[in-house]
Amino acid sequence: IALTSAEIELMKNWMQEALADAMMGYTQWREWKEQIEPSRDKELSLSISGALVIDPQTGSIVSRASQERKLQGIAGDASNHQTWASFPDYINPLSTAPLLAIQGVSRIERQV
Incomplete structure (x- = not known):
């Protein structure tokens, strides 16, 4: 079964969105690191990836890991x-x- 050119374009767009989510996660990581003790700052390292939940019927992004990370991490x-x-x-x-992206969907479902 081969993908259509339209499906391939959608996948490319979603991969770019996932990369953007990872970059947002990295920005969030840097913001958090700046708030903690400077002495611990040098010791911390973390690999950040991005993730999305896509509605297959509409092709829209339902949840992003970075959105849920911020909701869980902000005081x-x-x-x-x-x-x-x-x-x-x-x-x-x-x-x-x-x-985190899946938890974002759960959060949305609880609010409805």
């Missing part, structure tokens, strides 16, 4: 929503980009 009482309380990927090794 609930932060007035400016820029203060990271934790970084989910660092604190919990099971908090991978695909699972």
Whole structure:
């Protein structure tokens, strides 16, 4: 079974979106690292990947790992929503980009 050229283009677009999500995750990681003690900053390293959940019927992005990471990591009482309380990927090794994106779908479903 071969993919059509339209399906290949969609896959290329989604891969670019996944890469953009990974770059956002890396930016989030840097923001979090800047908030912690400078002495620990040099010791920390983490591999960040991006993940999306796509609605196959509409072709739209339902959830991004970076969105869920931010919702889980930002302090609930932060007035400016820029203060990271934790970084989910660092604190919990099971908090991978695909699972974060899936949790984002679950969060959306609970809000409906």
